Amino acid sequence: AQSVTQLDSQVPVFEEAPVELRCNYSSSVSVYLFWYVQYPNQGLQLLLKYLSGSTLVKGINGFEAEFNKSQTSFHLRKPSVHISDTAEYFCAVSDAAGNNRKLIWGLGTSLAVNP
Amino acid sequence: KAGVTQTPRYLIKTRGQQVTLSCSPISGHRSVSWYQQTPGQGLQFLFEYFSETQRNKGNFPGRFSGRQFSNSRSEMNVSTLELGDSALYLCASSLARSGGETQYFGPGTRLLVL
Numbered sequence: 001a002q003s004v005t006q007l008d009s010q011v012p013v014f015e016e017a018p019v020e021l022r023c024n025y026s027s028s029v030s031v032y033l034f035w036y037v038q039y040p041n042q043g044l045q046l047l048l049k050y051l052s053g054s055t056l057v058k059g060i061n062g063f064e065a066e067f068n069k070s071q072t073s074f075h076l077r078k079p080s081v082h083i084s085d086t087a088e089y090f091c092a093v094s095d096a097a098g099n100n101r102k103l104i105w106g107l108g109t110s111l112a113v114n115p
Numbered sequence: 116k117a118g119v120t121q122t123p124r125y126l127i128k129t130r131g132q133q134v135t136l137s138c139s140p141i142s143g144h145r146s147v148s149w150y151q152q153t154p155g156q157g158l159q160f161l162f163e164y165f166s167e168t169q170r171n172k173g174n175f176p177g178r179f180s181g182r183q184f185s186n187s188r189s190e191m192n193v194s195t196l197e198l199g200d201s202a203l204y205l206c207a208s209s210l211a212r213s214g215g216e217t218q219y220f221g222p223g224t225r226l227l228v229l
Contacts, residue, residue: 032215043119043205043220051215090158100214101148102171105158 002027002093006106014114015083021076021109023091030096033074034103035065038088047089050074051096061085086113116142119208119221127227133194136224140187140208146170147189148218149181152203161204164189165211193226201228 007022025031032051036044048059055067065076074091091106120139128134140147148171149161160173164183181191187208193200203225207218 036220041222043222044207045220046217049215049217092158094214096214098214099211100171101146101163101209101211101216101218102160102173103148103150103158103218104160107157 002029002031002095002104004091004093004104004106006089006091006109008109009107010110010112012112012114013081016080018079019077019081019085019111021089021091021111023074023076023106025072025074025091025093027072027093027095031093032096033065033067034092034094035059035063035074035076036090036092038090038108040087044090047076081111081113083113083115085111087111119206119219121204121206121221121224123224124222125225125227127229128196129229130196130198132196133192134196134226135190135192136204136206136226138189138191138206138208138221140189140206141219144208144210144219145187146209146211147183147187148207148209149189149191150205150207151175152205152223153201158205161191196228198228201226 003026005024034049035047050067058064092103122137146165148163163171167183178194183189203223205223207220209216209218
């Protein structure tokens with residue numbers, strides 16, 4: 001079985017400051033890793049994903065994440081945040097074996113960007 | 116292309132009733148997955164349908180069911196509603212060509228059970 005832990009439920013940050021949202025996972029098999037963002041009253045949008053290859057993954061809106069297999073982590077970073085980045089961020093994993101689309105989710109991190 | 120659409124967007128039901136939610140995937144997408152989102156439990160996988168067949172199922176009671184039609188549109192049904200079924204129900208579609216595919220989410224149906 002797989003599980004995902006997002007280490008911070010809320011992260012307040014000032015505009016233009018850097019931010020890191022932490023995600024750890026547990027799995028006995030190889031996984032794919034995802035970060036999604038949910039703006040208020042909207043569905044989820046993919047920020048980036050790791051499938052294989054380079055452990056540094058770049059996504060939309062200036063976000064990037066680094067896959068660390070030894071630490072089973074997939075932390076999300078942005079060097080300079082904007083007010084518009086205020087949203088809920090979710091880390092998720094899926095089994096890399098087979099054609100599997102079942103996502104296991106963390107509980108989310110609420111990012112609040114203050115002016 | 117139009118995105119994933121879900122209807123209705125909001126629903127209010129009473130305990131014991133049943134409800135049917137609808138999801139229209141992005142054109143050409145063959146897989147539809149359903150998730151329940153609540154403040155306490157977060158996002159939980161309900162089931163996935165591909166080519167009108169359920170391919171995967173989460174840990175929900177049998178009151179939760181779904182189906183997929185030949186045009187890939189999907190419905191989920193919840194019978195004998197309980198207060199704890201109040202949630203945002205999200206569906207997601209994907210091409211279903213490989214694992215690790217991006218799933219595209221609809222805006223959700225917010226269900227309130229009184």
